[in-house]
Amino acid sequence: MTKPETTRDGARGDLIARVAGADIALSEGSEQVWLEVIRKMDEVYADLIVYESDLEKKNGELEEAQTFIQSVIASVSDVLVVCDESGAILQINPAFRELMGHDEQELVGSSLIDLFVAEDRAEAKTLCAAATRETTSGELRFRTSDGPSDLMAINRSPLFDAAGRRAGAVFTGRPIGELRRAYEALHLAHVELKQAQSRLIEQEKMASLGRLVAGVAHELNNPISFVYGNIHTLDRYRKALARYLAAIHSGVAVKEREKLRRAEDIDAVIADLEPLIEGTLEGAVRISDIVKNLRRLSFGAKTPREPVALAKVVETATQWAARSKKAKARIVTRLEPDLLACGHSGQIHSVLVNLIDNALDAVRDAPAPLVEIVTHAEGSSAVVEVIDNGKGVPDALRSRVFEPFFTTKTVGEGTGLGLWISYSIVHEHGGSIEIDAPPSGGARFTLRLPRATD
Ligand SMILES: Nc1ncnc2c1ncn2[C@@H]1O[C@H](COP(=O)(O)OP(=O)(O)O)[C@@H](O)[C@H]1O
Ligand SMILES: [Mg+2]
Known part of the structure; x- marks a missing residue:
């Protein structure tokens, strides 16, 4: 734009305006008007300059913002598709173009629904037709140039124009096939692990049952063969005595009788009868002890719990144990008189007798x-x-004393069931039983039971 120039010409004071190279002389009257026009033009021109630079600056900013948005969209790995209200594609991002394997020109303008695989099209229609303002989602597959895509989690958000009217929708999607497969593999592994675990528990149960049965058989075998042998001997003795008595009853002569007495070894038989019967009885008692011990195992049926006065149970258990062992040891009790445990007094009693x-x-x-x-x-x-101040339990055996049939006692002295049964009973009660060594030597068993209040 050329700017009109105005100058004053010498003393005449005439105003000469040069507009577009032509000098026009103005008379004093119109001079004022022209000055006004020129001033206005000056102002307009200055404004225009400001507007122009402003516009250029804004344009620069806009371009910058657009480049930024474009690069953000381009770097998003999720697919992004913008559609108009009819479902025709307006804009896509490079991730979508790559997924579909088609040029942008081919994709823009086409109907989005047609780009899903045939089986998913019904679901795609419902998703695209959703009239809510909220984001809706579905799991669908695209029909790409290489065949059906991975399963994609598609989100659809409505798009609004500047006036707040609906202008279409924005779709974003990401493949979830990989995630789903990983999840399924994980789920399968979890199920298998659980099965393996329960199989292991089952096996362990069977193994411990096997150990128990083998142990019971072993433990019973001894007294049974003892009793069995004794019964055979007793039968032999019975026959000898019967023959001897029959001879007496038939009134044989003394000499004959004495001969028979020696032949049948009657004196030895009679002398042997007592230890034989005692031994048999012992064997029977032993068998009954083992059976009794095993019976205590069947406490699976929940017996009601009640407050148990511990002092009383300890006292009777001590008496029982001392009597059966014919103990010569000094037994000292320090009992809190009102202490109550919550449980089953019979079972607590047998635990204490064991200990x-x-x-x-x-x-x-x-x-x-x-x-x-x-x-x-x-x-x-x-x-x-x-x-106790006895021989104690070596460290290496501490964890084994609670195993069924673990015993260091000779056959006939211990079954190895006492602590195992005690352990089971205490755990049924929700308590615990531990072993350690007191500083003075020997062993200390600490029994913890839930405490009851009145
Ligand atoms: N107070 C203790 N002092 C030393 N050893 C003990 C004590 N209590 C238990 N044990 C050890 O634990 C083993 C298992 O005990 P238990 O289960 O009661 O079976 P049992 O008394 O029939 O052997 C005993 O044989 C013994 O070796
Ligand atoms: Mg014992």
């Missing part, structure tokens, strides 16, 4: 055999400690 039995066995050869039984409350637990 005191073992303690009495352990101190048998000690110089000053001593067994102490102490009870006290400890938070929500009622605690019983059975402490």
Whole structure:
């Protein structure tokens, strides 16, 4: 734009305006008008300059923003498709173009629904027709140039124009096939692991049942063969005695009778009868003991729990154990009189008899055999400690003493079931049983049972 120039010409004061190269002389009257026009033009021109630079700046900013948005869209790995209200594609991102394997020109303008595989088209229609303002989603596959795509999680959000009217929808999608396959593999692995675990538990149960049965058979075998043998001998004795008595009853002569007495070894038979019967009885008692022990195992049926006065149970258990062991040990009890445990008094009693039995066995050869039984409350637990100054349990055996049939005692002295049964009973009660060594030597069994209040 050429700018009109105005100058004053010498002393005449005439205004000469040069517009587009032509000098026009103006008279004083119109001069004022022209000055006004020129001033206005000046102003307009200056404004225009400002507007233009403003516009250029805004344009620059706009271009920058657009490049930024484009590069963001291009770098998004999810597919992005913008459609108009009729479902025709307006814009796509490079991820979608790559997925479909078609040029942008081929894709833009086509109907999005047609780009899904035939089986998913009905679902695609529902998704595209959703009239909500919220985002809707579905799992669909595209029909790409290489065949059906991976399963994609598609989200659809409605698009609004500047006036707030619906202008179409934006679709984003990402493949979930991989994720789903990984999830399915994980799920399968989890199921298999659970099966393997329950098989293992089953096997372990069977194995421990097998151990139990083998142990029971072994334990019973001894007294049974003992009883069996004794019965055979007794039968032999019975026959000899019957023959001898028959001879007496038939009134044989003394000489004949004495001969028979020696031949049948009657004196030895009679002398042997007592130990034989005693031994048989012992065997029977042993068998009944084992059976009784096994019976205690069938406490699966839940018996109702009740408050158990521990002091009383400890006292009777001590008496029982001491009597059956004919113990020579000193037994000291320090009992909290009002301490109550929650459980089954019969079962707690048999646990205590087991522990005191073992303690009495352990101190048998000690110089000053001593067994102490102490009870006290400890938070929500009622605690019983059975402490002895016996031979103790070597560290290596600590974890084994609770195993079924683990015993260091000779056959006939121990079954190895006592602690195992005690352990099971205590755990049924929701308590615990632990073994350690008191500083003075020997062994200490600590029994913790849930405490009851009145
Ligand atoms: N107080 C104790 N002192 C030393 N050893 C013990 C004590 N209590 C248990 N044991 C060991 O634990 C083993 C298992 O005990 P238990 O299950 O009662 O079976 P059992 O008394 O029939 O042998 C015992 O044979 C013994 O070796
Ligand atoms: Mg025992």
